[in-house]
Amino acid sequence: MAQAGTVDRILDTAEVLFAQKGFAETSLRAITSKAGVNLAAVNYHFGSKESLIQAVFERFLKPFCAHLDNMMSELEAHPAEISLERLLATLSKSALAVQRGEPQRVAIFFRLSGLAYSQAQGHLRRFFREHYGDVFRRFLRLLAVAVPDVPPMEVFWRVHFALGATIFTLSGMDPLRAICRSDFGVEVSPQQVDERLLAFVAGGIRATVSAS
Amino acid sequence: MAQAGTVDRILDTAEVLFAQKGFAETSLRAITSKAGVNLAAVNYHFGSKESLIQAVFERFLKPFCAHLDNMMSELEAHPAEISLERLLATLSKSALAVQRGEPQRVAIFFRLSGLAYSQAQGHLRRFFREHYGDVFRRFLRLLAVAVPDVPPMEVFWRVHFALGATIFTLSGMDPLRAICRSDFGVEVSPQQVDERLLAFVAGGIRATVSAS
C-alpha cells in the first residue's frame, strides 16, 4: 500500500475514517489530507462524496458476495450437506474474504455496515437492495432448507434479528471487549466473541416457533 | 402539543428529525423552523447542539429507567418469580413507558438508540455509561439469576447480542415490514414482530454454552 494509486489511497483512507467517525462527520479534506492527495481528487475520480461512500462499500461487498456465491453454489450442488452451522460458517468465511491482508479490515467492514444501517433512509439502502438483494434472497432460500421446522417467513425475520446482533456486536467489538475487561476482569479475544455470537444466533434461529 | 412551551416544542421536533435523518444530518435551522421557534432558542435553552441531543435522550431514558427500576425492585423482593420471560417482558413494558400518548414514540426511541450506538465513539457513549450504567448492571445481575445455567460473562455478551438484534430490528421496523410484505405478500404488525423477536432473543440467551 506504500505507493498505491490515488484512487486506492483515497479508498484506503476513507474506509478507515468513515469507520472511525461516520460519514457526515468525516470531511473530504480530512480524507484527502491524510491520504496525501489533492482535495479535488475525490470529485475527479468519484464524482461526489456519496459516490465515494458507495465505492468504499463496493470494494468490500464485491469479494464478499463473490466468495459467498461460490460457496452457495457448492452447497446447492450437494443439498444433503446443507445445515445451519454450515451456512453460518459460510457467512463467517466470506467475511474473511474482505480483509485483503490486514485482519482489521473485517472490523472496519462491520463498523461501516452498522453505520450504513442507521443511515437507512438515504441513498445507501437503495444501493444495497439494487446490487445485493439477489445474493441475500439466495442465502435466505438455502437457510429455509437448513431449518425446515421454521417457516420461511419466520426465517426471514430471524435472519434480520441475527444480522442486527452481528452488526451491532462486531461493529462495537473493541468497546464491548473493554467493558467486559473492566466489569469481569477477563480478556476475551475477537475469535471468542465470534464463537459466542454464533452460538447465540444458532440458538435464536432454532428457537421454537410461538403459536400465533 | 399544540401550544407547548419553546423548550418542549424544540424537543418534540428534534427527536422526530433526529430519528429520521440522524444527528449530524439534522441542522438546528431545520429543527427551529419546523418547530416554529427562533434559531437562537436552542443555544439559549440548551447551550449547544450536543446538549440538545443529550436532552432528547434524557427525556426518553428517565421514564424508561424509572419504570424499569420499579419493576426490578418488585422482582428483587420476590426472587422466586424471576425468570427470563419475566425479565424480557419487563424491558418490553418499560419501553412502552416512553410513549407519552403517541405510540410512535417507541419507534423513535429505538431509532435514536440505533443512531446513538453507531455514533458510539462520541460524547453519547460517555453520557450513557455515566447516567445509566447502574441500571444496566442491575438488570444484568437479575438476568444472571434467571438463567443460572449460563455463566455471568456469557450472559453479559448475550445481552449485548440481544440488544443489537432489538435495536437493529425496532429501529428499522417499517422498512423491514415493507420488505416482508413485498417478498412474502404478508402484512405483519409491529406486535407480531415483537413476539418473534422475543422468541429469538429468549432462544439465543438460553442456547447451550459451547465448551471453550
Next chain:
DNA sequence: AGCCTCCCGAAACAAACGTTTGAAACGTAT
C-alpha cells in the same frame, strides 16, 4: 513537432453550519 487525453495541484466558490450578539418584547413584583 504537434495534439490529445489523462491526472494533479492551488485556489476559489457558494452554501450551510453552529454560535453569538444586542436590542426589543414580555411578565411580574415592587
Next chain:
DNA sequence: ATACGTTTCAAACGTTTGTTTCGGGAGGCT
C-alpha cells in the same frame, strides 16, 4: 408606573463544508 430578570427576535459572525475552476505537466499517438 417603574424597574427587573427572562425570553424572543432578526441579523450577523467566523468556520467549515462539498464542489468547481483553470492552469499545467506527463505520456502516448499520428
